[in-house]
Amino acid sequence: MDRPARSARLKLTLSYAGFLVVAGTLLLAVIWVFVLRWLPTSDPRSLQETFGAVIIVGPNRADLLRGFAPAAATALAFLLTFGLLGGWLLAGRMLAPLTRITDAARMAGNGSLSHRIRMKDRQDEFRELSDAFDSMLEQLESHVAEQQRFAANASHELRTPLAISRTLLDVAREDPTRNPGELVERLHAVNTRAIDLTEALLLLSRGDRANLTRESVDLSLVAEEAAETLLPLAERRRITLDVTGGAARTSGSAELLLRMATNLVQNAIVHNLAAGGTVTVHTEAHGGTSVLRVENSGRRLPPELLPTLTEPFRRGTERVRTDEHAGVGLGLAIVHSIVRAHDGTLDLAPRPAGGLLVTVRLPGTP
Numbered sequence: 001m002d003r004p005a006r007s008a009r010l011k012l013t014l015s016y017a018g019f020l021v022v023a024g025t026l027l028l029a030v031i032w033v034f035v036l037r038w039l040p041t042s043d044p045r046s047l048q049e050t051f052g053a054v055i056i057v058g059p060n061r062a063d064l065l066r067g068f069a070p071a072a073a074t075a076l077a078f079l080l081t082f083g084l085l086g087g088w089l090l091a092g093r094m095l096a097p098l099t100r101i102t103d104a105a106r107m108a109g110n111g112s113l114s115h116r117i118r119m120k121d122r123q124d125e126f127r128e129l130s131d132a133f134d135s136m137l138e139q140l141e142s143h144v145a146e147q148q149r150f151a152a153n154a155s156h157e158l159r160t161p162l163a164i165s166r167t168l169l170d171v172a173r174e175d176p177t178r179n180p181g182e183l184v185e186r187l188h189a190v191n192t193r194a195i196d197l198t199e200a201l202l203l204l205s206r207g208d209r210a211n212l213t214r215e216s217v218d219l220s221l222v223a224e225e226a227a228e229t230l231l232p233l234a235e236r237r238r239i240t241l242d243v244t245g246g247a248a249r250t251s252g253s254a255e256l257l258l259r260m261a262t263n264l265v266q267n268a269i270v271h272n273l274a275a276g277g278t279v280t281v282h283t284e285a286h287g288g289t290s291v292l293r294v295e296n297s298g299r300r301l302p303p304e305l306l307p308t309l310t311e312p313f314r315r316g317t318e319r320v321r322t323d324e325h326a327g328v329g330l331g332l333a334i335v336h337s338i339v340r341a342h343d344g345t346l347d348l349a350p351r352p353a354g355g356l357l358v359t360v361r362l363p364g365t366p
Contacts, residue, residue, distance in 0.1 A: 008098075012091035017083030024079040028072045097126035101133055113141040149311075161194040197330075216365055217257050219248040219292045220283040226261040227281055230269060238275040241265070245283035248290035250362040252342040260338040261292065263331040264358055268296035271356070290364040298355035306348045310336040335360075 100117055107115045116137065119130040165187060172183050220243075227243045234241040250257075261281075268279040277297040284291050310332045332348075335358075339346045344362035351357055 009088070009091045009095055012094070013084060013087035016087030016090065017080055020079045020083035021076060024076055028075065032072075097130065101126075101130055104133060104137070108137055108140070113137055113144060158194065158197060161190045161197070164190045165194075213253060214251045215254060217250055217252055217254045219250060219257070219261070219290050219362070220245060222254070222258050222261045223265075223281045223283050223292060225258060226265045229262060230265050233266070234269050234279065237269060237272070237277070239269055239272055239277040239279055241269070241279045241281075243281045243283075245281075246285070248283040248285045248292065249365045250290040250342070251365050252362070256338045256341070260335050260360070261294075263335050264292075264294040264360075267331050268294050268356070268358075272296050272298045277355075285364050288364050290362045292360040292362075294358045295351065296355045297351070297353070300354045301350040301356060303350065306350065309348060310346065 097119060100119065104115055104117050116134045117130040118134065119127050168183055168187055168190070172178055172180070223243050223245075227241055231241060265279065265281060272279065279297075280293075280295045282291075282293040282295070336346050339360055339362070342362050344360060347359040347361075349357045349359070
């Protein structure tokens with residue numbers, strides 16, 4: 001890449017030298033005015049006539065001008081030379097951190113996000129800039145790694161139903177006498193799973209964009225609708241589903257917030273005890289924050305499992321679930337994406353007796 005015609009270092013050098021020359025010129029001007037004020041114009045006898053016996057012996061203005069002008073020119077030339085050399089050195093030392101930041105930015109532009117500036121020898125604005133740049137690189141590296149893992153997992157998950165469909169079709173082609181009803185039923189199940197996965201991926205992408213059409217939403221109504229939709233599933237699994245609390249209004253997408261609540265309640269039902277479990281959905285408004293809590297019984301969860309539950313395609317293999325409504329491994333990832341798009345927080349905590357407590361906090365509205 002071509003360098004600019006006039007670098008910042010050259011501009012600082014010229015500015016520093018120019019400042020010295022201007023300051024020196026003003027100083028010499030002050031000296032000259034002072035001299036003109038107190039030296040005689042031509043003959044000291046003119047002062048004798050005015051002040052009596054006072055006689056000033058020394059050079060007059062003409063003599064001073066002949067001696068002062070070359071000395072002033074020499075002083076200004078020295079100031080200019082000193083300003084250029086000193087300004088060049090000082091500007092280079094001051095701008096040295098920018099060189100490190102530029103090199104790091106160029107490496108990041110070439111795809112190397114692991115490089116860090118780590119400017120520890122300064123405590124100034126350049127240090128703040130380098131720390132902010134390092135933080136940005138760290139977030140970019142984490143985001144890129146997360147996207148790469150997500151793309152690899154999504155490709156794997158989408159490949160599975162397609163491979164199963166191809167196998168079923170190959171079997172049907174090689175065995176024309178096979179019952180077509182069974183083949184159609186299995187293909188329908190596989191195709192349904194592929195569609196569910198694709199819709200979940202699209203919803204996850206939509207939640208990450210965060211450019212939502214916002215409206216006033218009551219989380220208590222959202223929770224009741226989600227619970228009503230999933231009540232048949234809870235009854236089949238003999239799980240008690242309760243909705244408690246009061247109004248909790250927030251601003252956001254009603255569709256996405258409903259999907260968030262539905263995913264949380266469905267996870268609480270599926271990842272529960274085989275029978276006799278409980279799921280409690282609670283909403284409340286507290287201190288300018290609207291809160292949605294979903295608590296379910298179940299087996300005890302190891303602490304190291306919790307941070308992975310919101311990652312895509314992490315189904316929580318340690319948690320009890322059945323094949324029905326097992327999902328595609330994007331339930332809590334979608335929840336996390338929706339909460340983040342609504343400027344909220346998502347907290348996961350294990351219950352001492354077993355199971356999980358999920359708390360969603362969103363900005364409240366009057």
